[in-house]
Amino acid sequence: MRILAMHKSNSFSEAGHAPPPEMMAAMGQLVGSMMQRGILVATEGLCPSVQGARLTFHKGKRTVTPGPLKGANEHIAGFGILRVRDLEEAIAWATKFAESIGDVEIDVRPVSEPWDIGAMPKPDGLTTRRYMAARKADRTTESGAMPSKEAMARTDAVIEEMTKAGVLVASIGLAPSAQGARARFNNGSRTVTDGPFTEAKELIAGYAVLEAPSVKAAIDLSADFAKIIGDVEIDFLPIVKMEAR
Numbered sequence: 001m002r003i004l005a006m007h008k009s010n011s012f013s014e015a016g017h018a019p020p021p022e023m024m025a026a027m028g029q030l031v032g033s034m035m036q037r038g039i040l041v042a043t044e045g046l047c048p049s050v051q052g053a054r055l056t057f058h059k060g061k062r063t064v065t066p067g068p069l070k071g072a073n074e075h076i077a078g079f080g081i082l083r084v085r086d087l088e089e090a091i092a093w094a095t096k097f098a099e100s101i102g103d104v105e106i107d108v109r110p111v112s113e114p115w116d117i118g119a120m121p122k123p124d125g126l127t128t129r130r131y132m133a134a135r136k137a138d139r140t141t142e143s144g145a146m147p148s149k150e151a152m153a154r155t156d157a158v159i160e161e162m163t164k165a166g167v168l169v170a171s172i173g174l175a176p177s178a179q180g181a182r183a184r185f186n187n188g189s190r191t192v193t194d195g196p197f198t199e200a201k202e203l204i205a206g207y208a209v210l211e212a213p214s215v216k217a218a219i220d221l222s223a224d225f226a227k228i229i230g231d232v233e234i235d236f237l238p239i240v241k242m243e244a245r
Contacts, residue, residue: 002041002239003210003218004174006076007225007232008202009049014068016048018117026228038211039221042170044081045112045206046132052109053091057098064091069107075200075235077141078173079134081111083166090131093167097133100154101147105136112206130169134204142176142196163245172209173241180237183219185226192219195237202233209239 019027034040049069056063080097084090090108098104111130115122135141147155162168177195184191208225212218215236226232 001212001214002242003212003215004172004207004237004239005210005218005222005234006204006207006237007229007234008074009046009205010232013205014048014050014203016050023228024117024119027225030224030228034221041209041211043206043208044132045117046204047110047112047116049107049109049203051087052107052131053087055091055094055098055106055108057095057102057104057106059103062095062098067109069203071201071203073105073136073200074203075137075177075197076134076174076204077137078171078241079132080162080171081169082131082133082162083128083169084131085128087131090133093162094133096161097155097158100158101135101151104138107134107136108132109134137177142178144176168245170244171242172239175238175240177235177237179215180235181215181219182233182235183222184233185223186231190219190223190226197235200235209242 031040031043049067052067052069054065054067054069056065082090082093084093087108087110094106094108098106109132111132113122113129114120159168159171177197180195180197182193182195182197208222210218210221212221215238218236219234222234226234
């Protein structure tokens with residue numbers, strides 16, 4: 001099964017500091033090894049929230065809160081990766097998606113590219129970048145209830161439009177948190193709390209898609225990541241739908 005591991009941000013990542021060279025080297029070796037073994041399917045980091053925005057939709061009204069963002073309900077039900085010109089275009093597409101759902105909260109943040117952390121030069125002529133549009137979990141998604149046929153038709157229409165426009169790069173839907181777990185790695189020790197998650201207030205700093213037989217196995221696989229990055233909290237949730245385009 002595929003598990004999404006989402007590690008949380010801290011003051012260092014929110015400040016936009018590049019990882020030290022020795023950490024980048026160790027992480028590169030770990031990522032390469034896990035990919036060769038078929039354990040790691042994909043991994044991305046996010047830019048600091050000051051570069052993003054939070055969209056809140058309530059009774060047909062949209063509220064846009066520019067970053068930096070404060071942690072509130074940071075448990076997500078799924079996300080899309082969009083390739084667009086800028087944040088404003090990412091917000092416009094996220095708004096179209098939200099209008100097909102109803103009341104929802106979506107955080108939009110740039111995906112961290114290698115040139116953002118000095119790992120390589122930015123390609124010449126590149127005029128777009130990737131953004132994550134993350135839908136927050138609510139009572140409906142946490143219940144595991146399926147959307148109505150009408151709602152599914154509306155969202156499918158928006159997804160088709162995004163795909164035809166070359167905007168939607170990938171999308172992931174997640175199981176309710178009752179099927180997941182949260183691990184805290186601190187000073188070499190590990191504490192695991194089974195879902196459901198009553199709260200999730202720390203912003204997401206990045207994620208990895210792991211191929212593992214269970215959530216527990218995914219947690220075990222993440223121990224080497226925690227050794228490199230240091231004290232960290234990671235949420236693990238089964239993926240119910242994953243598409244790349």
